[in-house]
Structures are given as structure tokens and as C-alpha cells.
């Protein structure tokens with residue numbers, strides 16, 4: 001294979017699951033949750049650990065994540081990948097799995113994540129101890145939120161985006177969460193509630209920030225041929241792209257333009273699709289500004305116009321574009337790294353099994369992962385049988 | 389070596405070559421140091437071994453005048469101390485860094501100037517507002 005386009009439709013997601021979410025309580029480890037999600041996803045796929053020959057994972061809680069997880073599960077993989085690019089890792093794992101399966105390096109890939117950050121630590125657990133000097137931490141920034149706040153402030157300055165626009169994103173996420181029984185936050189939320197919340201790092205309030213929850217997720221991937229023999233409707237991989245342009249926020253060239261502008265264009269090109277073809281959009285909304293930036297960078301609206309684009313409930317249930325239909329990291333679940341949940345929700349929407357929040361007539365889903373300080377971006381396009 | 393590199397010439401303190409060690413030693417002497425590439429003239433920060441614009445092994449230490457424009461700002465109000473702004477500033481020599489301004493009124497596009505301060509036993513390049521002066 002010399003052209004990545006050849007991967008289109010060659011592999012499929014055949015099983016997805018969450019672990020227990022929210023606050024699992026003391027004694028339950030991050031590895032327990034990854035194991036639980038993995039087992040449930042294999043059950044969903046109609047497969048067992050004996051079928052799995054590839055493991056993909058990343059964790060802030062245990063070293064050598066795939067090695068640790070495989071021992072726990074009883075899997076001896078012939079292909080292993082612990083690519084660690086923050087919350088976007090799991091979307092990258094899917095692209096890597098697609099290439100590996102198509103090349104014959106493995107046949108059934110398990111992508112899994114678990115975190116008990118709420119019960120164990122009560123805060124974000126950094127992905128790794130940093131033993132190199134920082135040119136940011138001595139200045140009292142509260143990272144990661146201050147990094148996203150700096151991007152939000154710049155977007156407001158440059159394009160006239162307002163705190164009300166940011167609040168629209170939080171309110172839309174909450175309205176979707178109210179349709180999802182698994183969502184952590186179910187109470188009503190208004191624009192004024194968001195504006196009146198405690199300021200964390202201006203212009204972002206606590207309601208502009210993602211939740212701190214426990215949770216795990218898993219995705220099972222195999223060849224399209226094998227997928228057709230399994231019980232669930234296959235969700236086909238249509239294209240994916242990865243990019244990162246910086247790690248520290250101070251090294252991000254333009255705070256209003258992320259590497260999603262590159263990954264979105266590439267993923268759409270590989271899939272032979274355009275933003276207008278997408279029926280549901282699952283974005284990594286660690287902070288409200290993320291959703292605005294990614295809607296612009298992925299081509300759903302022009303640069304600088306996302307504030308207007310989301311106004312009036314336009315990305316909420318019943319709006320013009322269904323975004324983060326599970327309630328997102330803002331209202332559903334955010335166990336440190338959220339990326340895998342964009343794949344799980346995309347799959348459920350494409351299978352038509354999303355219950356009260358099901359969007360009608362879904363054939364194409366876009367999942368987008370973010371890692372670090374708007375650093376790593378990964379876009380994946382998924383589709384049902386009709387897209388092949 | 390070109391004379392039209394950004395900033396003014398700076399010399400690494402005796403015996404130091406590691407990029408971060410040179411930077412810190414310069415700060416302790418009251419100099420905000422950065423690097424410039426003798427091949428492509430790019431201003432480079434944070435310190436490193438080779439030019440990240442062109443790849444050349446041609447970085448040379450320079451002293452910044454410490455004058456900058458605020459690119460973005462966020463205000464934090466910690467429980468244990470006064471509100472402060474964490475800022476990204478664009479130095480006139482053509483590089484960007486994070487810093488702190490102990491005045492939460494600072495705004496994007498404002499002109500600011502470095503003020504190297506001793507904080508917790510180390511020299512830190514903080515910034516102050518110019519008060520309307522360019």
C-alpha cells in the first residue's frame with residue numbers, strides 16, 4: 001500500500017464499551033476500569049481475549065500501559081502501541097491499528113483506557129513526571145486551564161468572541177447530557193449560570209472547564225471482512241490524520257489556529273468527504289474554547305465565526321449540527337484523557353443505539369481528539385455501510 | 389558572524405554550555421538571554437542546541453532589550469496571594485515567552501518591559517506595564 005486512501009473502509013470498529021463512570025469510589029484502580037471496559041467491549045464485539053492479538057493504550061496511572069493491561073487481561077499481543085499524545089492518543093491508536101491490521105501485522109486490536117482520577121487524586125494526574133526545565137510553570141499559570149484561557153482570550157480579542165459564546169458550548173453539552181443516563185452532570189444549566197460561576201483563569205469559569213471524573217473506555221477493531229461476520233453493525237474507518245505543532249502553549253504560533261486545521265483537511269481528503277457530509281461531531285471539549293476552535297479548524301464554519309455558529313442552541317439537541325451528543329467532557333465524563341469516548345459515542349450514533357440522544361439518519365461521524373495544551377490533534381472519520 | 393542578528397551580543401558565563409544553564413546564569417546576572425541563528429537569523433526561545441527553524445548548528449547567545457507586546461493574558465486569583473496575570477509576550481527581537489505581570493488590568497496589545505526579580509531564590513523574568521509609553 002503506497003496511498004493512505006487504500007485504508008478507507010478496510011477496518012471497522014466492532015465493539016465499544018465504557019467502564020463504570022463518575023465516581024467509582026475507593027479501592028477501584030485505573031487498571032480495574034481499563035480491564036472492565038475491555039471486557040465489556042469484547043462482549044459487545046462477540047469476541048474474547050483469545051481473539052485479541054494487538055493492544056493499544058496510554059495511561060497516566062501506570063507505566064508501560066499496554067504491557068500492564070495485557071498481563072491483567074491475559075493477552076499476549078503480537079502488536080503493541082503505547083503512543084502517548086495525551087487525550088488524542090486513542091484516536092491515533094485507531095489509525096495505527098488500521099494500518100497494522102491492513103498490513104497483516106495483527107488481526108484484532110483492543111484500544112483501552114482507564115482512570116480513577118476523581119476517586120484517587122481529586123484532580124488531573126499529569127501524564128508524566130517532567131524532568132526537564134519548564135519555561136512556563138515558574139510564572140504561576142494553572143496548567144492546563146490557563147493555556148486554554150490564553151487561547152480563549154486571544155480568540156475574543158481577535159474575533160469578538162464573547163463569554164456568552166463560550167457559555168453556549170457548556171449549555172449545549174449539558175442539554176445533551178440530560179439525554180444520556182450515563183452522564184455525570186444532569187442538572188439544568190443556563191448561560192447566566194456559566195457566566196456567574198467561579199472564575200478559574202479568565203475568561204474561563206469552572207463551568208467552562210471539563211469534569212473531573214473516573215472512567216474507562218475500550219474499542220475493538222478488526223478487518224472489514226471479519227467485521228461483517230460479527231454481531232454488531234460494523235463502523236468503518238474512513239480516514240484519520242494526526243498532527244502536533246507544539247507542546248507548550250507559549251510555543252503555539254497562533255493561539256486561534258490549532259493543528260486540527262491540518263488533521264481535519266487531511267482526514268476529509270482521505271475519506272473523500274466534506275464537513276457538510278458529517279451527521280454527528282464528537283470533539284474533545286476539555287474547555288469550552290476547544291469546541292469553538294475545532295468547529296472552525298475542522299471546517300464546520302469559517303475562522304473566527306464559531307461564536308455565532310453555536311449561538312441559540314445551534315449545537316444542542318435540535319440544533320443545526322449535533323456536537324458532543326453524549327454531553328462531552330464538560331457534562332458526561334472526563335477521566336483525565338477523554339479521547340476514547342469520542343470513538344465510543346461516534347460508534348453508538350452510527351449503530352443507532354444512542355437512546356434518547358440518538359440523532360436520526362446518521363451515516364458519517366467525525367471524532368476529534370486533543371492532547372496537551374491544544375498540542376496534539378487527531379481527526380478520525382467513521383461511517384456505516386452506506387459510506388463504502 | 390552577522391551583526392544584524394536580533395538583540396545584542398551576549399556571552400555564556402565561563403564553563404557553561406548546556407542551553408538551560410546558560411540561560412539561568414544570564415538571568416542571575418540580570419540579562420534576559422535568547423538565541424539567534426547565525427545562518428537564518430531566527431530568534432530562538434526556549435534555549436536549545438540547534439536552530440529549530442533551519443536545523444543549523446549555529447545558535448549564538450544574544451541579550452534581549454526586554455521590551456515586548458502582550459499577545460494574550462489570563463488572570464488568576466489564587467487564595468493565598470494577590471490576583472496576577474499570566475501573559476504571553478512577543479519580545480521585540482522576534483520571540484515569544486510566558487511570564488507574569490502583577491497587575492490584572494493588563495490587556496492584549498499593551499507594551500510591557502521585563503523586570504528580572506528574585507522569586508523563591510531564583511531570578512525570574514517578570515514583566516511590568518509601560519503605562520502608555522511605547
Ligand SMILES: [Zn+2]
Pocket residue numbers: 425426427428429430439440441442443444
Ligand atoms: Zn536557523
